[in-house]
Amino acid sequence: MTFQPAHISPDNLHRGVKMALDTGEVESVAHGYALFERYRVSIIVGEEVATSRAHQVALLTMVNAGRRSLLGGVHVAGPLDVPLLIELPGIDTSLSEAVVSLGGMLTAKPYDGSPTIILGEANIAVAAGAPSIIATFDDWRGGVGPVGELARLSEGADATLGAILAAAIAISETFQCLRGYVPAARRMVGMSLWNPGALDWQADDGAPAIRAAPNRLWLMGLGHLGQAYLWTLALLNFEDPAEVEITLQDFDKLTEANDSTSMLTTLDCVGQLKTRVMAKWLDARGFRTRIVERKFDGDLRLTADDPQIGLCGVDNLEARAALDEAGFKLVMEAGLGAGPDEYITARVHSFPASVTSRSKWGGLERDRAKGDGRAYDTLLEAGAVDACGLVQLATRTVGAPFVGVIAACLVIAELVRRLHGGPEIEVIDLSLRTPHQRMSVASVQPIRPWSHGFARMRLSQ
Template sequence: MTIDPRQISPDNLHRGVKMALDTGEVASVADGYALFSRYRVNIIAGPEVEASRAHQVALLTMVNTGRRSLLGGVHVAGALDVPLLVALPGVGDTLSQAVASLGGTWVDKPHDDSPTIILGSATLPTTVTVPCFVATFDGWRGGVGPVGECERLSERADSTLGAILAGAIAMSEIFQNLRGYVLAGHRTVGMSLWDPGALDWHGGDDAPAIQAAPSRLWLIGLGHLGQAYLWTMALLDFEQPEAVEITLQDFDRLTEANDSTSLLTTLDRVGEKKTRVMAEWLEGRGFQTRIVERKFDGDLHLTDDDPQVALCGVDNLEARAALDEAGLKLVVEAGLGAGPDEYVAARIHCFPASVTSRSKWGGLDRDRAKGEGRAYDTLLESGAIDACGLVQLATRTVGAPFVGLVAACLVVGELLRRLHGGPELEVIDLSLRAPNQRMVVQLDKPNRPWSYGFTTVRSVVSPS
């Protein structure tokens, strides 16, 4: 990928490339894109992708997150000329077509010098000497580990949620490894969404099969996090997708930069309203939608016909402060870290909680970056951008789509866990750099039972 530095703006700068500008490791924007163009990954798909919906979900998740993060490409080896088992709009009828539509490349054999992910019972070529690990999942659980060290889970065909989680964590480990974090790709990392605080995600967690999901949701914000929520919800295997209704609230339009972090954005839709593009995609999935095209300020005037549960994915502190003032019965929100070190962090909050959203975020101001580093100096000196433009560029956050998707798994997992009678959490705090140090706070006063509407999802087998 090439970029004309004279055309760079806050609306088109790749949010991953921006971390190379912020660290000062590159001397120009062009150098940053050149660096990220050297990042690529192999995925070797086993024969399971022919008949297992969950294996296809994991593969497509890795392709979708990977092509946005690694500008050198996602190269998939395996027998992909099989029927697509996942109902995704506009990606074709076969798995190979879906991989290509989402930005992957189907190859005869993997590149010897690229880190490699093994999916299913695929075998690793003996010529590969770079980090290689297995992505595995089952039910609520998903994770990765080095080939030969990580024991595969059962990987049942109905394990959609765990498959999404495994795909997101796999791409996180690949990306961090390529960025020079030596532990990534050489360790076993995962979690159970039924019990996010448990470190032993390989052991049985006595979790029930996922048999239902919320049928009515209000979604606030349709950027990085919002689109990750939608990807996760849409991949669930609903028996009647038409029973799902999602209200979409956002006021903004898609930009080129959104393509680097947001899973449902494509460059051909840049400039269009986010609400309308997402509504079209969801309706193609079979869902019902409503749209609200104004900023969220807590003043919703909800009626009995409106959803009572909201998912929030905005980074505006004023909007987040108003989350529990809108009359919603339950709000689950996520916030992501910023900057070249903290971009792998995420924190999940649920409301109502022991503190109000106003007491948590009211009156706070976000720290503003100053745009320091060699690449920013080059932009100024060349006249490609003025001082005002530099500040605008610097204040855009670094981001990677797999971080938002791990957060989305936790957010959607919170709803599913509550719906299935599991523990209700107030806060989940984690960093994908040190995921075993995550913190979980359980809600003091549970809100059981679930009474906000649900519909059934297919469950192929009962948990063992």
């Protein structure tokens, strides 16, 4: 299977492969793609996927994020010829069809030598010679740990948010393991979305069942983060998705590079406006959508009829500086690291906060990568790009979709937690390389009572 484009450009270079270029560990783009084609994962699923919507959510999140990160493939073994319990546009028959549609590969046993993720009570033996981890979750918690060491959580059939979190952490640990980070996939890693600062994520924190989520949102930016928000929101099991309205704001078109980081992008959508593609997908899922095709530049002024909650997925500092000036009653924002070392980091903010968005980001300029790796020299010497093209290529960000999904879980959980009367958090800062060192800062400007509207969840009997 060939992944490398015939002609490399800033709009088609895989954002994961780019980290191998930036570190200088490969001598050419071709070597970078060849390296990532050796990265693969096996997933073994248990009988739970036949009856548990949450287990299906976890599996499909792993497949979706995994195939974009690991070019050697996501190989899934287990009882997959069961009805699909999730409403996914264009897929309405079996779980196995959904796995293949999202880029997974069906197999009878784990791929020898690759890391293995176990989901549920699996009856297939793991392959020797590589780490094996269990993914587990409940409503608000998700995490992974080595086989034989991690006690599974309740893994209820309705635990969608925790299932997405556990799945993204599982792919994160697998990816970091394949990239040579020794502790990854050999340790306990998890988080409570009810109490993100708590390091003992396995302890029961008495969090309530998730029964509702906000029903009117304004989403700015439909790339890596924006699509992670939408994947997470769309998988929540609303009683009536038509009660949920999402305003989609962006002005750009999808590129081939978006496929490597963005959960709702496929290559057949390249060249189309992001707003139109995302609206079509959400409409097919049953949500209501509105489209705004302009930049978010601080001139936006909401009316009383607009959603009062903003979700920011843009990395433009000028736009972020204007976040709390448009009139939203609550804004959630996430920023991801961009370099070959920082791509694994995320910081989440809520506004109003102890400081304004203007004081936080106004006047700053984003650091840009220099592109000093040997592969960039090879491109220039071969005439594959000119000096201007090389600068554009080098300044594109490194990214991995599982980081955006974990950030999205934190952002969506903040909204859901406030709706359920939980703690309000102003800042969450974490690195997936050292997740036990994450920081959480309580909000000094609580906004209760909640008055922005909500839609109820469908719960199992």
